[in-house]
Amino acid sequence: MAITIKDIARESGVNISTVSRSLNGNYGVHRNTRERVLAVAHRLNYRPNRVARGLATGRSNTFGLVVSDIRNPFFAEVARGAEDAAYAVGCDLVLCNSDMDANKQMRYMSSLLEKCVDGILMNSVAALDRSQQELLSESGIPVVLLNRTGEDRAFSSVSADNFQGGAIAGEYLAKLGHRSVAHLTGPKRHGTLSDRAGGFLKGLDGSNSGIAAVMIYSEQTMKGGYDMARELIRSHRDVTAIFAANDAIAFGVLRALLEAKVRIPDDISLIGFDNVALSEVVHPPLTTIHQPKYEIGQAAIEMLVKQSKPGVLKEIEHRVMDVELVQRESCRAA
Amino acid sequence: MAITIKDIARESGVNISTVSRSLNGNYGVHRNTRERVLAVAHRLNYRPNRVARGLATGRSNTFGLVVSDIRNPFFAEVARGAEDAAYAVGCDLVLCNSDMDANKQMRYMSSLLEKCVDGILMNSVAALDRSQQELLSESGIPVVLLNRTGEDRAFSSVSADNFQGGAIAGEYLAKLGHRSVAHLTGPKRHGTLSDRAGGFLKGLDGSNSGIAAVMIYSEQTMKGGYDMARELIRSHRDVTAIFAANDAIAFGVLRALLEAKVRIPDDISLIGFDNVALSEVVHPPLTTIHQPKYEIGQAAIEMLVKQSKPGVLKEIEHRVMDVELVQRESCRAA
DNA sequence: CTGAAAGCGCTAACAG
DNA sequence: CTGTTAGCGCTTTCAG
Numbered sequence: 001m002a003i004t005i006k007d008i009a010r011e012s013g014v015n016i017s018t019v020s021r022s023l024n025g026n027y028g029v030h031r032n033t034r035e036r037v038l039a040v041a042h043r044l045n046y047r048p049n050r051v052a053r054g055l056a057t058g059r060s061n062t063f064g065l066v067v068s069d070i071r072n073p074f075f076a077e078v079a080r081g082a083e084d085a086a087y088a089v090g091c092d093l094v095l096c097n098s099d100m101d102a103n104k105q106m107r108y109m110s111s112l113l114e115k116c117v118d119g120i121l122m123n124s125v126a127a128l129d130r131s132q133q134e135l136l137s138e139s140g141i142p143v144v145l146l147n148r149t150g151e152d153r154a155f156s157s158v159s160a161d162n163f164q165g166g167a168i169a170g171e172y173l174a175k176l177g178h179r180s181v182a183h184l185t186g187p188k189r190h191g192t193l194s195d196r197a198g199g200f201l202k203g204l205d206g207s208n209s210g211i212a213a214v215m216i217y218s219e220q221t222m223k224g225g226y227d228m229a230r231e232l233i234r235s236h237r238d239v240t241a242i243f244a245a246n247d248a249i250a251f252g253v254l255r256a257l258l259e260a261k262v263r264i265p266d267d268i269s270l271i272g273f274d275n276v277a278l279s280e281v282v283h284p285p286l287t288t289i290h291q292p293k294y295e296i297g298q299a300a301i302e303m304l305v306k307q308s309k310p311g312v313l314k315e316i317e318h319r320v321m322d323v324e325l326v327q328r329e330s331c332r333a334a
Numbered sequence: 335m336a337i338t339i340k341d342i343a344r345e346s347g348v349n350i351s352t353v354s355r356s357l358n359g360n361y362g363v364h365r366n367t368r369e370r371v372l373a374v375a376h377r378l379n380y381r382p383n384r385v386a387r388g389l390a391t392g393r394s395n396t397f398g399l400v401v402s403d404i405r406n407p408f409f410a411e412v413a414r415g416a417e418d419a420a421y422a423v424g425c426d427l428v429l430c431n432s433d434m435d436a437n438k439q440m441r442y443m444s445s446l447l448e449k450c451v452d453g454i455l456m457n458s459v460a461a462l463d464r465s466q467q468e469l470l471s472e473s474g475i476p477v478v479l480l481n482r483t484g485e486d487r488a489f490s491s492v493s494a495d496n497f498q499g500g501a502i503a504g505e506y507l508a509k510l511g512h513r514s515v516a517h518l519t520g521p522k523r524h525g526t527l528s529d530r531a532g533g534f535l536k537g538l539d540g541s542n543s544g545i546a547a548v549m550i551y552s553e554q555t556m557k558g559g560y561d562m563a564r565e566l567i568r569s570h571r572d573v574t575a576i577f578a579a580n581d582a583i584a585f586g587v588l589r590a591l592l593e594a595k596v597r598i599p600d601d602i603s604l605i606g607f608d609n610v611a612l613s614e615v616v617h618p619p620l621t622t623i624h625q626p627k628y629e630i631g632q633a634a635i636e637m638l639v640k641q642s643k644p645g646v647l648k649e650i651e652h653r654v655m656d657v658e659l660v661q662r663e664s665c666r667a668a
Numbered sequence: 669c670t671g672a673a674a675g676c677g678c679t680a681a682c683a684g
Numbered sequence: 685c686t687g688t689t690a691g692c693g694c695t696t697t698c699a700g
Contacts, residue, residue, distance in 0.1 A: 004678085014686075047447060047448055049676085052692090055692045055693070057692085070410050092449070094426045116384070282615070282617075354696085389678090391695065392676075
């Protein structure tokens, strides 16, 4: 049987509420009493029961983290930032993998609410549907959405400045003198990716040189990148630069071009987005747009912490983080 | 205010204990009563409070997962397997990153115990020290160690068959006709890595051809691999094959050899260990020893689930998972 | 089959 | 400053 405040109360000859007070805040309790109590607690190797405390206070000091798949390096990085931020304030994180499956996501949300988490950080399947929105609003629990700026205005969000990132990529390629470029990306209507595409076009256009951009849509994976690149070199032999909507796509492109004996950057320049760890490992090291993944996770938890403070009226907040160009070796002047 | 069994009891004109019984499917309640109660619960959109239940039952339906860093693809994969297994039995996982720091690890263990988790899965910093062992044993909570077979016989463990994996690598290289090989690995005294090294020597030796193996020790990271490879090609020009103790090291080797214009596999063959996702993406695709990461996480949680069942006397269990050779393009006959 | 009642371990008024 | 007393929401004897 674990030892409880009751034991330490008996042992130190005070009431359990005095023990509780001594253990927690510095409210009115005599120095000597507190020290005695603390000593006993230490001697008995007391370990508070956080479940009981949670039931009594209504706060669990736990946040839920719902990502599509923790194996995705992007989310692993976000998760690490989130976990560190939670650890810093004495909270912990329960990990959920939704696989972008609306049902699973719903089940996880229920489960998290039942556990009385103090907040939820998630990259939702898509804009939340009505039942999910209701579930969350009614619960009154703070939520921060990942990569969902703009939509779901009912909830806070944090994401990178995807539009700006796309624009930087476009400007960079234009400045290097590329006049025939391609953008390889995921599904056409995908918030994050659409922003990158829009920014890219805007960036290219900034040079006022009437650059043509061929857009190819597929899966936002390495396989998708591989397929799109093969299609591209078959159908558009004049393209001299490619902007891949994320690094995974870029890796697929790398592979396809390598197989086709198209040299990077000599024949075609390539720029990615994300700056995942591997991007500096591949050959040639990938020039890409850095997105502050760790900081995104961190910021999200900080928002949750702030919003979950009792007495704080939670106003929704949209935070967008800066991105930046990381020049490596996959791009050169046309 | 969330609705509780009290509300649904009042609403359906029965006692809360009947509600509890109906909800939990425990027998001893009339069909009609149960159905009526369930209907009301549904109508009121009842959501059980798992914290309260946890306090009453002493079980939290939560497991702790302590890894050094979730950004390490190996652990991300293990975590995914673990999370899926937990999800399957209605439990969830709290994620902890220890950074291989004994203090952090200790803090996390305390925190998990305070939360009354039903079990802990962890890759410990090293053999657990006395205070940690005591803490865990006294808590009586089941623990499964990752990659720690053999040591800490006081706790269960699950890991890949590292010795066997090393042996396979050794046999493979020997069979390809390599007579001068090198093993690039991490710290000399590292359980997992030592097993791989030992297996490797054994595998080479099986060919009875007196193969010489130069051993180089450094960090088990890409950087370590890079450094070791540079040292190797400077000091041992005769080596024709390298066994990297893990894929990260192998990636570093890849990079170093590429820079030094040493061709793989034409000049030097390279084999890794782990079979992380990237290993088939790099150039050339890496031949490596596959280790069932997902299954390891899964198996570990299953062991925890079994051991945490009330009434089951927990006997420690050591499970070692099979590994296998994945032939790709980084090795060729000498 | 169902109700009453006693907690699980801790916090938080409210008295003194 | 400290003790008393209610609960938090749910499970679980024990009666009936």
